[in-house]
Amino acid sequence: MALQVFTAVTGASWESELVGALDREDHGVTVVRRCVDVADLLAAATTGTGQAALLSAELRRLDGAAVARLTAAGIAVVGLVEPGDTRAADRLRQLGVVRVLPADAPAEEIARALRDAVSGGPVGGHDVGDPRSALPVLGLPPEESTRPTGRGRVVAVWGPTGAPGRTTVAVGLADEAARLEVSTLLVDADVYGGVVAQVLGLLDESPGVAAAARQAAAGTLDVAALARLAWAVDPHLRVLTGLARADRWPELRPQAVAVVLEEARRLAALTVVDCGFCLEEDEELSFDTAAPRRNGATLTVLEEADEVLCVSGADPVALQRTVRALAELREVLPDVEPVVVVNQLRRGPVPGDAREEIAGALSRFAGREVRAFLPADRRATDASLAAGRTLAEVAPASALRTGLRTLAAQLSGATEPGGRRRRRSR
Ligand SMILES: Nc1ncnc2c1ncn2[C@@H]1O[C@H](COP(=O)(O)OP(=O)(O)O)[C@@H](O)[C@H]1O
Ligand SMILES: [Mg+2]
Structure with missing residues (x-):
């Protein structure tokens, strides 16, 4: 069965094209709901109809508590940022989103990141930004977090x-x-x-x-x-x-x-x-x-x-x-x-x-x-x-x-x- 995914990438110019590509082609991923904002996404998460969420850094009111709630609800989260926007990528990681990809990544790659996120597979090599900013996230297995060394x-x-x-x-x-x-x-x-x-x-x-x-x-x-x-x-x-x-x-x-x-x-x-x-x-x-x-x-x-x-x-x-x-x-x-x-x-x-x-x-x-x-x-x-x-x-x-x-x-x-x-x- 295809992985059921919520998207919340509103506001970004590439949203509909991406969702279309994810859905249309055979990537093992089905978009079950296109959420308009964080509240909508959290509401969708409670329905138990999705296993993963694809969200963009621009999503308004996105904070660590929302990411934690998604994680607690068993929803794996993958983030998308404007290509090259490392600050947005770091911010997403600070909020607890471990997998972050540029929005122009091929649909196939995004689908793979979603599947890896659900199965707890390795964090991919196509991440943007500074992976050292990845934080230990409560509720995630330790291998999903990177601890920089030589710190206080x-x-x-x-x-x-x-x-x-x-x-x-x-x-x-x-x-x-x-x-x-x-x-x-x-x-x-x-x-x-x-x-x-x-x-x-x-x-x-x-x-x-x-x-x-x-x-x-x-x-x-x-x-x-x-x-x-x-x-x-x-x-x-x-x-x-x-x-x-x-x-x-x-x-x-x-x-x-x-x-x-x-x-x-x-x-x-x-x-x-x-x-x-x-x-x-x-x-x-x-x-x-x-x-x-x-x-x-x-x-x-x-x-x-x-x-x-x-x-x-x-x-x-x-x-x-x-x-x-x-x-x-x-x-x-x-x-x-x-x-x-x-x-x-x-x-x-x-x-x-x-x-x-x-x-x-x-x-x-x-x-x-x-x-x-x-x-x-x-x-x-x-x-x-x-x-x-x-x-x-x-x-x-x-x-x-x-x-x-x-x-x-x-x-x-x-x-x-x-x-x-x-x-x-x-
Ligand atoms: N070694 C000590 N000798 C004498 N008084 C102490 C000592 N340690 C703490 N106190 C006093 O005990 C009271 C409680 O200490 P405090 O450090 O505020 O405790 P806590 O933070 O555990 O509530 C304070 O009035 C403090 O000055
Ligand atoms: Mg005290």
């Missing part, structure tokens, strides 16, 4: 509920890495209300992360645009501020977040992401591109990151939350191997040698090693919060700060200087 690392700072100190650790790591002269981007991706701007004393009127996600969904985000949306806090540190209001979480669509991280890797050697926690009490934890959930952005960050830090508190209640969060993470993203950073270590809540007891408990109950212990130092963190400045600025000699610096050096591959660091002016 992404470290996700995550953890259970109960304020174990994710933001303190994320901000501290980013600041320390920048002080070690590693170009660093700090991203506030906490979908339960980000506070990084406030913690750093930035007067932020509009969340940079929301603007970046918006541009990513529109296919217009590149390194320069991302740099414009971030605060340059010092020569090595940029900050993409977060959603101050928790009810704005739908603005962080998972696919858009993946694109933001891709560009972040091009912008900075190290990207540190302050994530929310993952618990959703009222619903199951899952990836679902068709019906986005609050966890989607967080899970995307955890999946895309090179390293996931799970920040845990150091008392029995906090440890129990950590064990539980790690078990949930293993269920949803079994390939992610987080390492634990135990924060707020102090004498008292855990009897005996706290480090030993905590490390033993996390290894027994969660099967995870502790990468670092960071001491509780309320005096240092309060001074930091009061001044809207980082620990390096207000408590440079504190053990909490030096612990963060050592961890930052490990994560970024920078060498930690033996002596005290010079003060950096902002």
